[in-house]
Amino acid sequence: MSDRTIVPASLSLPLPWRDILPWTIFAALALLAIYFVAAEEGATSIIPGMYVHEFLHDGRHLLGFPCH
Amino acid sequence: MVPNLLVRGMLVGLIAGLLVFGFGKVFGEPQVDRAISFEAAMDEEKAKADEANGIHAVPEPELVSRPVQAGWGLFTGVMVYSAAFGGLFALVFAAVYRRAVNMGPRATSALLAATGFVCVYLVPNLKYPANPPSVGEPETIGYRTALYFSMIVLSVGAVVLASALRKQLAVRHGEWTAALAAIGVYLLAVIVAGSILPSVDEVPGSFPAGVLWHFRVASFGMQAVMWATLGLVFGALTERAFTDARVLGPAARP
16 A cells, blocks of 8 residues: 555544545445336336346345335 | 545444344344244134135145244344444445534444444334234235335435524524424424335234234334444444544555
């Protein structure tokens, strides 16, 4: 590792917002992934057909999401 | 720091996913199978009645076989869900660490996971409980999904507000009073939201109550396994990483 390794000056300080904000794009990706498990081809649909719905059927029910 | 947390969160999410899959396979799938048997019996009765009235039903084509749904399908769903929540968990951890509460990494992680379990799953599910196959009208899926997601959004929003309130009150009134007041405000908010939002009750009268109960317990257990794994494993690994970073410092790293 180079000298660019970021180590918090103290464990008693919060992580700076400027370090966190660029990574929140991953939150959008995570929410999209959850959407596919939870609702795709159920309430709304991006991909036509019912394959995604049927494939993820058991997980969707057991994780607590409404399904057919 | 943040990318490390993010990768760690998703990896811990995958570990959690494996455990959730195992739990779901053992305790959840038997209930799904029982619900599908019930559905099949109902469909058969309906088909017989239709036949008597001269209506010939065309059987629905099976897109995905039951073994695939209960195997790779369940595995994929659970792994994607858990890894995604692992990533979200890490980002929220990065944001709240030493901000929302002034605790070490393990305690922050455990508290965050407990809060996530309650506000993302438990409370929305008390209003709109998980249902096995054959419960629920296909026509109302959009309506039911909208209601369930509304309840999640309201519950998460209430936690954010309650947490901000707790921080304000803690300065003047002490930790205990602040924490209890925040919990009270959260509960009040979700009870009000829950009583305003319409109820959904589509369980067929003849559906076996035992199957419904065991299905919901299995669903509860899967979520509890996921959140507990996220909170405890992420916290332990992060505490170790933080401590190593402090002891070694950047100069000591190879």
